[in-house]
Each structure stands twice: as C-alpha cells, then as structure tokens.
Amino acid sequence: MSNEELLRHHGLRTTALRLDLLRLLQASDRALTHQEFEGGLKVEADRVSIFRSLNAFVEAGVAHRVLDGRGTSCFARCGTDCGHGHHNDTHAHFRCNTCGHVYCMDPIELPGVALPRGFKLAKSYLELDGTCKGCR
C-alpha cells in the first residue's frame, strides 16, 4: 500500500507534510522524536503542524506514541492491524541509555499480574533499557 493510500485508508488527507513524515517513519528502524522529524523533513513545516499531524497519525492508527523514558514522545509506524482509536501495540520498547534512541521489539506475551483489590487492569507495557547495537 502506498503512503497516499495509507493516509486515505485511515481517513486522513494526503498533504506534503504528512507524506514527508511518513517517509521518515518508514525509513527509520526506531521511534522518532518531534525534533528528529523536524530536522529530517524535506518540506518546510511549522512545529505545530508536525505535532498536529503526529497526533492525527496516533488517533488514526497510523503511528503509535512511545515515551522515551525522559518524558518525550517518540513515534513509530503501526502494524497493519491498527485503526482509528485502537492500537495493537503489544510489543516491548527498548531505550538505549547511551544515545536515548527507542526501538520497538517483537510482540511478546506478558505475564499476568496480581493487582490489589479494586484495581482493574486494561493494558500492560514492557519497557526495556540497556545498550543498543550502535552504542556498544
């Protein structure tokens, strides 16, 4: 599926900015921060528009948001089974303590956890850190 089709398929308009953002998303093997998007764009775009497009991606199921362990949002492409309002991002995220980059891992099974009385579990997320292959 082309990026134009991808956007259309998720109910988003195809604009130069969004195609450019998708290009960056697809070219990267890891989650990117807003800053990295801004620095890598070929088109000129306002910070605010980038934020809004990335938020639109998340809402539409085109990308998912990951926190980088210091509170900054990173974005990575979703699998084909994500759609408007629902994400199937049941994979772990690995953050490198040296370069700070965040990588999506393969999907895994998470263990059940006993919660205190009254707590209702919705989702579990496994976050990993260590050293990535580029930083060893």
Add this chain to the structure above:
Amino acid sequence: MSNEELLRHHGLRTTALRLDLLRLLQASDRALTHQEFEGGLKVEADRVSIFRSLNAFVEAGVAHRVLDGRGTSCFARCGTDCGHGHHNDTHAHFRCNTCGHVYCMDPIELPGVALPRGFKLAKSYLELDGTCKGCR
C-alpha cells in the same frame, strides 16, 4: 528509622523542606508529582528547591522516579535496599486512566525477552494501566 535518620543515613542534610517532602511521601500510597508536593507542603518552598530535593532523593536512593505515562515525573519512597546510585525498584507501576494517579505494585518476576542481535539488556520495567480502586 526516623526521617532525620533516614536523610542522614543517605548522606543528605536534614532541612525543613526535606522533612516535609518525606512526610508527604510517607503519607501517600502512590507516587506524587512535583505539583502535588508543592500543594501539600506545610513549609514555604521554591519550585526549584522542590525539584532539587526530589532529584537528591532519587540520587541518594530515598525515592524513585516514575513517569506517569504523559511524561511527568512522579516520586515514591524506595524500599530499604536502595542506596546511593542503585535502586531495587523491580516492581510494576499502575497508572489509572481516569485520575492519572500512579501506584507501585508488589515486586514481581519479569519474563526474559529475546532482543535483536547487538542489543544488551540492563533493566526491564512493567507498566500497567486501567482503573484504580478510587475511580471504579
């Protein structure tokens, strides 16, 4: 161990602000944000001093830092086995999707994860969300 002793034991001076922060930490069953500390203090204190004291707590092993899922830091008391530069915070954190509060869960075993070639794992963190007992 009194709070004075606790601070002394971790190489920190006992000041009115730090004792007040410790009081709030101890009175809470969940991790608190900087804002909550600021609002709950009996003594007057500058925002910056609160940030600095909380950072000092983390570095000394008195408290640990948890992200609340929206990028803001929360702080909770450490167990007795944490010290300067090393934390034994091998427990999951639960964030309520309604009120946003973050709770520390009991320590659990995390499953081993197969990482891509070249990645070296340091630590794993299990993050949970759902509805807390106060919000059902």
Add this chain to the structure above:
DNA sequence: AAATTAAACGCAACTGTGTTGCATTTCAAA
C-alpha cells in the same frame, strides 16, 4: 559558643515539549 565551609535555598531567567485560538490556505468532493 563562635567561626567556618559546603550544602541547600530563593530568585530570575531560560530551554524544551506540547497545546490553543484564529486567520488563511489547500485538499477533495459535489
């Protein structure tokens, strides 16, 4: 008890992320 010194503090200023309001432009459909 007074002097001393490093740690802690208060204040001002700054950085960076992320958001909101509003006017303007642009996409896509009629």
Add this chain to the structure above:
DNA sequence: TTTGAAATGCAACACAGTTGCGTTTAATTT
C-alpha cells in the same frame, strides 16, 4: 468550478524541568 471542511502557519500560552548566582543555613571544627 465552486464549496466546505480539514490542514496549516503564526502568535501566544502553559507547564515541567534546569542553570547560574548570590544568600542562607546546617553541621563540623576550633
């Protein structure tokens, strides 16, 4: 080609968190 909604740009704002620096204070020494 017209048209309406979505997307963008710009200005301003909110908030977390940090840094520099001068002053105060805690704990040690004399």
